[in-house]
Amino acid sequence: MTSALDIEGAQDLVSVATLAARTSSVLEKLRDSARSARAGDRREPTFTISKAAELVGRTAAAIRDAEKDGRLPEPVRGENNRRERYTLAQINDMRGVFGTRPYRTAEDPCCVVAVQNFKGGVGKSTLAVHLSQYLAIHGYRVALIDCDSQASATTLFGYVPDLDLTEDDTLYPFLREEERTSLDYALRKTHFDGLELIPANLRLFNSEYELAARMARGSGELLDRLRIGIDSISDRFDVIVMDPPPALGAISLSVLRAANALIVPVPPTVMDFSSTAAFLSMLDETIEQLTERGLAPDLQFLRFVASKVDENKSMQKELLNLMRTLFGHAMIRTPLKDSAEIDNATARLMTVYELDGPATSSQVRNRCLAYLDGVNQEIEVDVRSMWPSHRARLRQEALA
Numbered sequence: 001m002t003s004a005l006d007i008e009g010a011q012d013l014v015s016v017a018t019l020a021a022r023t024s025s026v027l028e029k030l031r032d033s034a035r036s037a038r039a040g041d042r043r044e045p046t047f048t049i050s051k052a053a054e055l056v057g058r059t060a061a062a063i064r065d066a067e068k069d070g071r072l073p074e075p076v077r078g079e080n081n082r083r084e085r086y087t088l089a090q091i092n093d094m095r096g097v098f099g100t101r102p103y104r105t106a107e108d109p110c111c112v113v114a115v116q117n118f119k120g121g122v123g124k125s126t127l128a129v130h131l132s133q134y135l136a137i138h139g140y141r142v143a144l145i146d147c148d149s150q151a152s153a154t155t156l157f158g159y160v161p162d163l164d165l166t167e168d169d170t171l172y173p174f175l176r177e178e179e180r181t182s183l184d185y186a187l188r189k190t191h192f193d194g195l196e197l198i199p200a201n202l203r204l205f206n207s208e209y210e211l212a213a214r215m216a217r218g219s220g221e222l223l224d225r226l227r228i229g230i231d232s233i234s235d236r237f238d239v240i241v242m243d244p245p246p247a248l249g250a251i252s253l254s255v256l257r258a259a260n261a262l263i264v265p266v267p268p269t270v271m272d273f274s275s276t277a278a279f280l281s282m283l284d285e286t287i288e289q290l291t292e293r294g295l296a297p298d299l300q301f302l303r304f305v306a307s308k309v310d311e312n313k314s315m316q317k318e319l320l321n322l323m324r325t326l327f328g329h330a331m332i333r334t335p336l337k338d339s340a341e342i343d344n345a346t347a348r349l350m351t352v353y354e355l356d357g358p359a360t361s362s363q364v365r366n367r368c369l370a371y372l373d374g375v376n377q378e379i380e381v382d383v384r385s386m387w388p389s390h391r392a393r394l395r396q397e398a399l400a
Helices: 004-033 049-056 060-068 088-098 124-137 172-176 202-216 220-236 250-258 270-292 314-330 340-347 362-385 388-399
Strands: 111-115 142-146 195-198 239-243 261-266 301-309
Touching: 049 060, 049 088, 060 088, 111 124, 111 250, 111 362, 124 142, 124 195, 124 239, 124 261, 124 301, 124 362, 142 220, 172 202, 172 220, 202 250, 220 239, 220 250, 250 270, 261 270, 261 362, 270 314, 301 314, 301 362, 340 362, 362 388
Parallel strands: 111 239, 111 261, 142 195, 142 239, 261 301
Antiparallel strands: none
8 A cells, every 4th residue: 555655755756857857958958058168169278478478488579589480380360460369289389399398207206186175165176177277377287087976177177067978988987897907088188288187977976886885895906996097197197186076985085095195175164174174184094094004195295275265254364374373384375265256257167267358357357366376386386396307496496
């Protein structure tokens, strides 16, 4: 006999299925009506000659001279014979001509950095994507691996993850199939020259259960699986950025095992600070357990970033000062302040670095770029400090 509770439960299930179908239909329409925001139609960011000169490390006059004498192609000109802006690919060609590429040498280790916290809503994916794009703009060879089934990082590159991608486009097959030897199958070019992406979608969530179940049966070496995959592609990149799930699960443990650098975004609120304290306690216990199993991560640097900062709030200012005292030199000096520019760019499934102009106002955009660049510049110094070939150069730049 069917009870009222059974009927009520069945109605709930039908309601969920109906809502899922409706949302998928809406997403399909959004995708079709906003193709300019999608991955296949994205354009590289472009730069004026003065910005190009700054990025290349030469003067605008030096670029013009190289164009005149044939070392660089003649500039593209538009209406009124005006010089058009340069793409990132053209700037990287300039770096090759002038010998200013910042690549690591073959003897330097690839920096594998995890942007990690066990709480959602702290700006983890925003930081991971902007860091990846900043490094690509500055000439590094970068891979961004989206390890989070929520796929926020993937979405910021213009994909509708569960419509544009299948599970075979993600980490899932490599984590599941031990006969695979490389992550190369999942890498895809982005509209940023020098930046490649391994995307995620909701199907990646299945791997959490599968990995946990297999590890419970004694397959401890599965924690090394992601590290093995990263090793298979690391010779092609200077920096690999990972965006893991905001939870202590099998994938997050795998990310921690694979990383040699860790960045922890922390909004200066009581709730987020409390969560970060718990994160550090769990992280300490996890590292101890991994060490006992011979799987200790080899972290070259650990940094904390104050994210989503609103210094108009007195409590945030107090907590920010407290964090600076507690974390000392591990704290990134520049706060990543809350900005309408980031919110507006994200609403377009884009980032601040790829917008040609302000999504809000020039003043707000410039202020936002100053915060983003400040944070990323400090991380860039940490990355280069890992490379023996760059340490002497960094010392020279510090003295200049």
